[in-house]
Amino acid sequence: MATETLTTASSPRPTRNPRRRPGRRQLVGLLFVAPALLLVVAFFVIPLGMTAWMSLHNWPLLGKSSFIGLGNYEALLADGRFWSAMRFTLYYTVVVTVVIFAVAFPLALFVERQRPLAGFYRTIYFLPVVVGFGSASLLWAWLMNVDAGLFGPALQQLGLTEKRINILSSFDATFWSVIAMVVWKTSGFTMIILMTGLQGIPTDLREAARIDGASRPQLFTRITLPLMRRTIALALILSVAGSMLAFDQFYIIAQGGPRNTTLTAVYWIFNSSFVSFRMGYGAALSMVLLVILLAISVVQLRILRTHEGI
Amino acid sequence: MKLARNILAVSLAGLVLGTSLPVFAQTTLTMWSRQGSALPALVEAFNAGHETKVDLQLVPSDQMVQKYATSAAGGSAPDIIGLDLIYTPAFAAAGQLEDLSSFAKGLTYYDQLSKAHIEAGGYDGKTYGLPLLAEGSVLLWNKKLFEQAGLAPDAPLTNWAEIEAAAAKVDALGGDINGFYFAGACGGCNAFTFLPLVWASGGDIFAEGGKKATLDTPQMHDAINFYRTMVEKGYVPDGAETDNGSNWLSTFAAGNIGISQSGAFSIGTLTKEYPDVDFGITFIPGKDGNRSSFGGGDNFAVSAGHADKLPAIQEFVDFLYSVEGQTILASGGSLPTRADVAAEALKDQDPRYAIAAEAMSIGRTPSTPVYNDLINSPTGPWAQMLTEAFFGEDPDGAIATAQETMQSIIDNYGK
Numbered sequence: 001m002a003t004e005t006l007t008t009a010s011s012p013r014p015t016r017n018p019r020r021r022p023g024r025r026q027l028v029g030l031l032f033v034a035p036a037l038l039l040v041v042a043f044f045v046i047p048l049g050m051t052a053w054m055s056l057h058n059w060p061l062l063g064k065s066s067f068i069g070l071g072n073y074e075a076l077l078a079d080g081r082f083w084s085a086m087r088f089t090l091y092y093t094v095v096v097t098v099v100i101f102a103v104a105f106p107l108a109l110f111v112e113r114q115r116p117l118a119g120f121y122r123t124i125y126f127l128p129v130v131v132g133f134g135s136a137s138l139l140w141a142w143l144m145n146v147d148a149g150l151f152g153p154a155l156q157q158l159g160l161t162e163k164r165i166n167i168l169s170s171f172d173a174t175f176w177s178v179i180a181m182v183v184w185k186t187s188g189f190t191m192i193i194l195m196t197g198l199q200g201i202p203t204d205l206r207e208a209a210r211i212d213g214a215s216r217p218q219l220f221t222r223i224t225l226p227l228m229r230r231t232i233a234l235a236l237i238l239s240v241a242g243s244m245l246a247f248d249q250f251y252i253i254a255q256g257g258p259r260n261t262t263l264t265a266v267y268w269i270f271n272s273s274f275v276s277f278r279m280g281y282g283a284a285l286s287m288v289l290l291v292i293l294l295a296i297s298v299v300q301l302r303i304l305r306t307h308e309g310i
Numbered sequence: 311m312k313l314a315r316n317i318l319a320v321s322l323a324g325l326v327l328g329t330s331l332p333v334f335a336q337t338t339l340t341m342w343s344r345q346g347s348a349l350p351a352l353v354e355a356f357n358a359g360h361e362t363k364v365d366l367q368l369v370p371s372d373q374m375v376q377k378y379a380t381s382a383a384g385g386s387a388p389d390i391i392g393l394d395l396i397y398t399p400a401f402a403a404a405g406q407l408e409d410l411s412s413f414a415k416g417l418t419y420y421d422q423l424s425k426a427h428i429e430a431g432g433y434d435g436k437t438y439g440l441p442l443l444a445e446g447s448v449l450l451w452n453k454k455l456f457e458q459a460g461l462a463p464d465a466p467l468t469n470w471a472e473i474e475a476a477a478a479k480v481d482a483l484g485g486d487i488n489g490f491y492f493a494g495a496c497g498g499c500n501a502f503t504f505l506p507l508v509w510a511s512g513g514d515i516f517a518e519g520g521k522k523a524t525l526d527t528p529q530m531h532d533a534i535n536f537y538r539t540m541v542e543k544g545y546v547p548d549g550a551e552t553d554n555g556s557n558w559l560s561t562f563a564a565g566n567i568g569i570s571q572s573g574a575f576s577i578g579t580l581t582k583e584y585p586d587v588d589f590g591i592t593f594i595p596g597k598d599g600n601r602s603s604f605g606g607g608d609n610f611a612v613s614a615g616h617a618d619k620l621p622a623i624q625e626f627v628d629f630l631y632s633v634e635g636q637t638i639l640a641s642g643g644s645l646p647t648r649a650d651v652a653a654e655a656l657k658d659q660d661p662r663y664a665i666a667a668e669a670m671s672i673g674r675t676p677s678t679p680v681y682n683d684l685i686n687s688p689t690g691p692w693a694q695m696l697t698e699a700f701f702g703e704d705p706d707g708a709i710a711t712a713q714e715t716m717q718s719i720i721d722n723y724g725k
Contacts, residue, residue, distance in 0.1 A: 058725070061379045063404030147549045147557070168552040169701070255554055255688040257495060259698055263689060274376065275687045276680075276719075277400070 048290075051283045059280030061273070072284035081260075082285060085268040086292070092175075092264065093243035096182055100239055104187040108194035122195075126188040133185065137252035140181040144168060144253065151177070171261045174254050178262070182249060186242070190235050197231025198224070233304035237297055244293050265289050336361040337622040342378065343392035344371045344608060348443055348642025355638055356629050362622045364390075375400075375682075382406055387613040390623060395430040395609040396686075398439035399520075400679040403724075407438040408612040413620060414440055419631060424647040426605025430675040439609030441647035442630070443639065445573045446670025447502045447604040449473075449595070453588040455480050455487065455568050466592035469599050470507070470536045473569060477545045480568030489545030491567040492537070494700055496555035497693030498686045501676070502604045503571035503594070504696065507533045509674055510596030515692075520678035523716035525695065526709050532597055534699045534709070541700055551701045554688060563587060573606065574666035578643040581660060591662045593669050605673025607644065645670050680723050684716055691715035 055072055059065040076082055111122045128136065143150045146166040155161045167173040201224060209223050225232075247266040250256060256263040263271075269289065273282030343349050345368045353366045367388070369377055374393060378401075381387045393401065401407050414420055414428075414437045424441040431439025453463040459479040467473050477489030493499045505515065513529025516522065540546055547567075549557060562570040563584045571594060580587055593601035612623060629635045636646045636655035645667045646652035652671075656663050678684065685692045695712030699705040 060404060060724075061375060062382065062401060062406050145549075146552065147547070147561075164548060166548050166552055169548075255495070257552065257688070257697070259702070260689050260694055267689075271687065271689055275690070276683045277375065 051286055054280050055284035055287050057280040059278070059283070061277035061279055065280065068280075072281045073288075075281065076284055076288060081263070082265070082268050085263040085265050086289075088261070088263060089244055089246065089265045092179075092246060093240055096179055096243050096246075097236065097239045099179055099183050100187050100190050101235075103183055104190035104194055104235075107187065107191040108198055111191065112195045112198040122192075125191055128185045129188040131185065133248040134252065136181065136185045137249045140177070140249075141253045144177055168254055169258055171258060174258060174262060178249050178253060181253070182243075182246075186239070190239060193235045193238070194228070194231060197228040200231070201227045229304055233300065236304070237300055240296060240300065241293060244289075244296070336363055337619065338363045338365050339390055339619060339622055339626060340388040341366045341390040341392065341610075342369050342374070342388045343367075343442075344369065344374065344394065346443065346642070346644070348639045348644040349392065351642050352630065352635055352638045355634070356626060360625060360629070362625050364626055378406070382613065387616070389616045389619045390610055390612055390626075392442045392608045392610045393439075395427055395439060395441075395605075395607055395675060396677075396681040398431040398609045398611060399433045399677050400681065401611060402433035402436075402438040403679040406614055408614050408617050409436045409438065410440060410612060411437045413624075417627070417631070419648055419650065422649045422651075423631070424605060424649075424670065424673075426670070426673040426675045427607065427609055427647060430605075430677045431609045431611070432677065433679070439611045440627070441607070442610040443608040444645040444647045444670050445502075445575060445604075445606035446645060446666050446668075446673045447506055447571060447573050447594060447606070448591045448666050448669050449569065449571050449593065450562060450576065451476070451569045451590050451592075452480075452562070452565065452567060453590055454565070455483065459483055459568070464590065466590065467569070467595065468592075469595050470597050473595070474536070474540060474545075477540055477569055478543070481543075481545045486566045487568070488547045488566060489568045490540050491546060491561050491570045492550055493553040493555045493558040494550040495552050495688065495693065495697050496558065497688060497690055497696070499555045499558055500696050501685045501692065502573060502606055504533065504537070505676075506594040506602040506604055506674075507536065507596065510594060510600045510602035511598070512596070512600075516676055516678060520676070521720065523684075523713055523720060525713040525716060529597075530709060531706075534696075534705055536597070537700050538705060551697065562589075574645050574663060574670070575643055577660055577662050577666065591665045593665070593672075601669075601672065603669035603673040605670050605675045607647075607670075678720070680719055683719050691719070 054065075056067060056069060057065045058068045058071070107125055111118055111125065131139075142148065144152070144167045146152045146164055146168070151167060152164045156164045165173070167177055205227070206219060206223055209219055214222065245266050246264045247270065250262045250264050250267055251270070254262050256267055265285070266289070269282050269285045272278050272285060339362065341353070341364050343366060350366060350368070353364045357363050371394065375397065378387065378391060378393075387406070391401075398407075417423075424444055427439065427441035427444065428437060431437060431441075449467065451467070456463045456476070459476075459482065461476055461479055467476060473490070479489075480487060481489035492503060508515070508527075508529050511529045511532060513524075513527045513533075515525055515530070517524045537546075541550075547561065549561070553561075559570075559572055559576050559579060561567055562572070562576075563580060565584075565587050577591070580589060594603060595601055612620070630639075631648045631651075633651045633654050636648055636651050637658075640646055640655045640659055640663065645663065646655045649671060652667050653664075656667060676685070682690075684690055687693065691712040694715075695708045698708035702708060
């Protein structure tokens, strides 16, 4: 919305000769966005259409497919394991997002200001972000190994636990270790986003507030937070969408264990498609996940919308 | 237009070349297989001595199904596919494989071929897969630890009570030493090593040609209790509960485990990489004696529509089952699959291979098109049941739940 108004306003003759050169500007515009559009069509719209089409079929990985209408959707309504995976995914998303923000916000406040070694700190906190999720998971899978790893033996040798604890054998230990790993890996990214938001707040506003006698907490809740609304919305949506699609960490570190308690929705989709070889059913699950994710994003946008839009 | 003409010209040229090639060149068979060293050695020897050539491509095991599915859909499936034998029914059920029934019966040595492979390679009364590589599960024990614990180092254990007693004695050595080891979170490994305990005691996990799951049997409860007791008494290291198979053999190889189970492959690995570990091999026993084994390994099958290559395939198959072929495979760590030449093929190998080969010859393989779902998947009912039953609070509940889940997966197959 905001950008649209801006471009029309800044163009020299916005609507002066609408009939003389019909669509020329639009044509040029279209040419400019064509590559992006092409990419979106080729890599999003077409695969999405195919997924939707597949979801209406009994589509085994090997062999012939047959049309079954909404059969897959009916089956997934009764699929207890999918819904429990969905519940776990939501739980994980809420927890991990809260923890990421709780870590990333203080970090952002810390590195935003000019201080000695600010660049150094920013780099250090951001560094784990450039590690791929797969490799980070492998690294932590090793750290969490009861025999060859670090955590179990270290806790024992420090005398904190009587015997070596097998982290991966209990849900809580596995879950919080994965949370720790994800926070280590992604909070740097959220920190950078929040930092740019902080830097976007005009200093005169803060100074004016301070002159008016605002305390530090007041400054934070009345000036900083409201002005960071959009940045927070962006970071939140990215974090929630990323967490709802969590797969690698639970697949590599825990294989959905202990006892299938850390199966995420995407893990279940992967299972249906590539372990059970039911591609059509996996496609139907993906469509449902897409709709849920879309709904969550819309709600978030609604809640965080400022009056001039996002 | 011009482009189209060019394409036409190129494809015409290809057609001419393609049809004229066999006139002055030999037939080339394309073949895919899992990774391993035995088969490449066999193919190399075959290519060196034959007009027909085999073009072997190794595909990582966990990518095989996806990769084959994509190629088959695009019409570029290999002539021969070597695949984990448990997948044969799934591939056959999907209509991907050529019916080899009459081809197989035409082999003069057909009745000498590994029964487990042929059983697993059958679907709907027809033969789709024949033995390529073979594995049999066996019991391993560490002779040095047995000696230290005051046990006879060369006397094979023959029932569960003996195993438990020996594990107790070895475990009593203390320190880092444990009595028994298994990979507690690995469905595939436990089908290989745990299931024979049930079979040897007279139980089974499927009935009616794989249509019915029969997990909830007295034999299964007994076998689970056998492991459970050893876990409770502390004979098994803590890491076993979450071992997805990656530490399965390496734990035994480290020399601190009294008894474990594994396959013929471990003989090669242990003798080459861990020469210090002095180990014995015997059959996996039942509760009160008897013996069984999981006949594992790979089948070969022919892609549907590639029947015209059968004469050339016959040439390769005859070499595969010849004394020379079987010897090459044996030196690559794969057990002989043809009984009447097994002894000859193994004569230069470690004598422990002969025990593994005998185990394989009595070996069984569950045949079901949903094997991957039921047994191999870490999130599947078999793996879930075992972890809960060995280490959890409620073994009976775990068995009942798994029985139900398995049956529903079997019932839903193809729907």
